[in-house]
Amino acid sequence: MENPFKFGTIVDAEYFTDRVREVEYICQFVKSANHLILISPRRFGKSSLVAKAVKLTGRKHISVNIQNVTSVQDLSAKLLREFFKVHPLERVRHLVSHFRIIPTISTNPITGLMDVSFQPGADGTVLMEDVMALMENAHSEKDRLIVVMDEFQEIMDLAPKMDRQLRALMQEQKHINYILLGSQESMMTDIFENKKSPFYHFGELMRLGKLPREDFYNYLEKGLSGVFHDESGKLADEILDYTGCHPYYSQQLAANVWQVGVLQPETKDVVRAAIEKIVTSHALDYERLWTGFNRTNRWILQRLATDRPLQSGEHRTSTVYSALKRLQKEGYVVYSDRYELEDPFYRQWIIGGE
Ligand SMILES: Nc1ncnc2c1ncn2[C@@H]1O[C@H](COP(=O)(O)OP(=O)(O)OP(=O)(O)O)[C@@H](O)[C@H]1O
Ligand SMILES: [Mg+2]
Structure with missing residues (x-):
């Protein structure tokens, strides 16, 4: 008999309970051209909730966890790798050919997924600009891409002025809905609610609470x-x-x-x-x-x-x-x-x- 409970990872299907209103809200929200910022204390279920909602939209979506990103180059490579999961390279080759720094792209024989890397020392600013332009150009106002960035507060440690640069690039884009998640309450509010921050009022702030007792009770009881x-x-x-x-x-x-x-x-x-x-x-x-x-x-x-x-x-x-x-x-x-x-x-x- 398998343990009916699961913790520590993103949960879905039989391990996921309630959050009906929140799922519905996110699905509706990304139909607008706006961005969503989701904040809660650690381990309240942000990642699981967003993963479920974006899947339900049926739209193209990509997701990166900033916590696992080591540099701006790495962020560009990870975004690109995720992008190739929803856009096969054959169909976007003409867009990639505009890149000022050409990425090395190979198929990983074990996972079957694309591996993407850039030559060491490549200018992170240029890479980010090109990757962001690619995501924008492959989509349209009628078919926006959803980009989820988890543990977004970590962006501040990637490079000096990274927030400013990223915001400037995002501002140019019309074909992307960003969903930015974070758990360090004070840092996230600093990024999005401090007037001096480049991300001030970037999107709608949503806070996630604990699960309602009755639903959780039924789930556990079962x-x-x-x-x-x-x-x-x-x-x-x-x-x-x-x-x-x-x-x-x-x-x-x-x-x-x-x-x-x-x-x-x-x-x-x-x-x-x-x-x-x-x-x-x-x-x-x-x-x-x-x-x-x-x-x-x-x-x-x-x-x-x-x-x-x-x-x-x-x-x-x-x-x-x-x-x-x-x-x-x-x-x-x-x-x-x-x-x-x-x-x-x-x-x-x-x-x-x-
Ligand atoms: N809707 C839910 N129903 C049941 N359990 C849930 C639900 N959402 C989250 N959990 C439980 O909480 C755990 C943490 O969920 P998740 O990783 O989505 O949270 P998080 O807020 O993204 O956490 P972190 O702060 O570590 O990023 C899950 O592994 C699961 O055990
Ligand atoms: Mg999480």
């Missing part, structure tokens, strides 16, 4: 019922109470609950056992993270993990506040109606170590 029968509803509730309906952590916990049920059916408190299993398997990473934090950060994390107030007089309020902001920026701490640890299993580990 998946668990194969192993737990009439216990499955109770377990689904326990999982969601623990994770607060976080998409990734709920799937992770459910996958482990399911596994405990299969491998150790005699276990009494299955959710507790699954939590311990997860915490133990990550202990090494957690410890490494912990040793990287300074004392103030450790103190804050401990207070948050155990629901104790931060205003205790032990540290200056301004010190605590700026450390908290940094922890939030780095994704360890999130704020909804109060500050809390992002990862419930890390929280558990911290509580266990006190």
Whole structure:
């Protein structure tokens, strides 16, 4: 029997639940000539949502993850490689022949896909201009290309003034819908909402929340019922109470609950056992993270993990506040109606170590 839950990758089909309105919204949105910016905390399901929606549009679409891009040359090559997936080279050869720097294109014998590279040291600005012009010229206003850039905030590290250059190129294009995704809340808002940023008001900002409890409950209950029968509803509730309906952590916990049920059916408190299993398997990473934090950060994390107030007089309020902001920026701490640890299993580990 295969585990009915999945976490850590883009999920589709039977692993994907709800987001009906969001999928519909994105499908409608790209019918306009506008660009979409999707922001959420880490692992809320941005990539999965956008992958599903663009597939449903039936339009030509390409996708690059800026996190995996190492330079402007590399970005140009990756965009081009993706482009050849939707436009066979034979049909666009005449457009590629306009390139000022000719790419090396070969078929990878293992994947069967195109490999694209440029000679080392090729001018990134020229490459980007040519690739962007190619994407534009291969499409029309009636047949716009959808270009998804995931972890877009990483663009800022690629090269100095990269944001300015990219924005200038995108501005010229009329045949492309960009969907830009990012998870570092503050950086993404800085890029799109700061008046001084070249991407200021570049597109419509969309924020993604957690999954609605009822839908997620039904999804988990169904998946668990194969192993737990009439216990499955109770377990689904326990999982969601623990994770607060976080998409990734709920799937992770459910996958482990399911596994405990299969491998150790005699276990009494299955959710507790699954939590311990997860915490133990990550202990090494957690410890490494912990040793990287300074004392103030450790103190804050401990207070948050155990629901104790931060205003205790032990540290200056301004010190605590700026450390908290940094922890939030780095994704360890999130704020909804109060500050809390992002990862419930890390929280558990911290509580266990006190
Ligand atoms: N609609 C959904 N239904 C069920 N589970 C989901 C859904 N969306 C996301 N998940 C769960 O969350 C995990 C993370 O999803 P995804 O990678 O799409 O999120 P993300 O916001 O792009 O994350 P990251 O911040 O790491 O880029 C998935 O592997 C899956 O377990
Ligand atoms: Mg993602």
